[in-house]
Amino acid sequence: MYNEVNKFFALYHHLVLPGIGKFSVETKAAQIDFASRNIASAQSKIIFSNEKLQPEKKFYSFLANELNINEEQAIISFAIFISEIKDELDADKPVYFKGIGTLVKEKTRTISFQPETLPVFFPVITAEKIIRKNVGHTVLVGEEEKTSDEMHAALLQPNTIQKERWWIAAVILAVIGITTIASYYLTHK
Numbered sequence: 001m002y003n004e005v006n007k008f009f010a011l012y013h014h015l016v017l018p019g020i021g022k023f024s025v026e027t028k029a030a031q032i033d034f035a036s037r038n039i040a041s042a043q044s045k046i047i048f049s050n051e052k053l054q055p056e057k058k059f060y061s062f063l064a065n066e067l068n069i070n071e072e073q074a075i076i077s078f079a080i081f082i083s084e085i086k087d088e089l090d091a092d093k094p095v096y097f098k099g100i101g102t103l104v105k106e107k108t109r110t111i112s113f114q115p116e117t118l119p120v121f122f123p124v125i126t127a128e129k130i131i132r133k134n135v136g137h138t139v140l141v142g143e144e145e146k147t148s149d150e151m152h153a154a155l156l157q158p159n160t161i162q163k164e165r166w167w168i169a170a171v172i173l174a175v176i177g178i179t180t181i182a183s184y185y186l187t188h189k
Contacts, residue, residue, distance in 0.1 A: 001081040004066045006099055008059060015100075016055045018082055020089075021048055021111060023100055041122035046100055048113035 009015040013025040026047050031040040055078070064074035088095050089105040096102045101115040131137060136147050 001077065002097065004063055005081075006097060007066065008062050009097075009100060011062075012058075016053045016059070017085065018054050018079075019052060020082065020085065020103070021050045021113075022053055023048055023097075023113075037127050038124050039127050040124045041120075043120070044118055046113075046115040046118070048101070048103075048111075048115070050111060 005015060009023060015023040017023075024047050025044050028043045028045070030042045032038075033040070060071050060074050060078070063078060064071045067074060067077065069077070085095050085103075089103060089111065092105060094102045094104045099116060101113055104112050104114070106112050131148075136149050138145050139148055139151055141151065
């Protein structure tokens with residue numbers, strides 16, 4: 001019966017064991033780390049909760065179909081299977097579900113779960129922007145997007161902006177001010 005239970009879990013990502021608990025798959029979304037330019041794929045992990053639920057009708061239909069028996073016989077066979085699992089847990093024996101993990105009854109009479117390590121199909125990858133020579137690409141300039149060709153043309157144009165010469169006026173005013181102060185002191189001695 002382990003094979004049928006594992007197949008149901010693989011297909012539907014949840015499994016209820018009456019009187020024991022519930023297995024489910026939790027998926028963590030893909031992560032993008034802009035600072036290190038890494039992209040991590042979505043990760044799945046198997047969660048066990050001690051909820052005392054009953055399997056849904058779909059499970060018994062699936063089990064009956066897999067074992068080529070009617071649903072009533074499937075319910076009876078599954079009840080016997082659950083009873084055997086409970087007996088093993090009560091005898092302090094771990095119960096292993098291939099591809100899912102291991103159930104163990106603790107001294108506090110609670111059932112703990114050690115999930116099986118799931119394979120990582122897509123490792124963390126580094127995403128570098130590739131810029132090729134003589135190929136146009138978009139560049140963000142301030143809040144505007146421009147093409148690299150437009151930016152090269154703008155940067156290669158001669159600088160037509162005149163240099164600011166505000167300091168000349170400041171020097172002339174300073175000389176006039178110093179001359180006025182000096183003439184005032186020389187004439188009013």
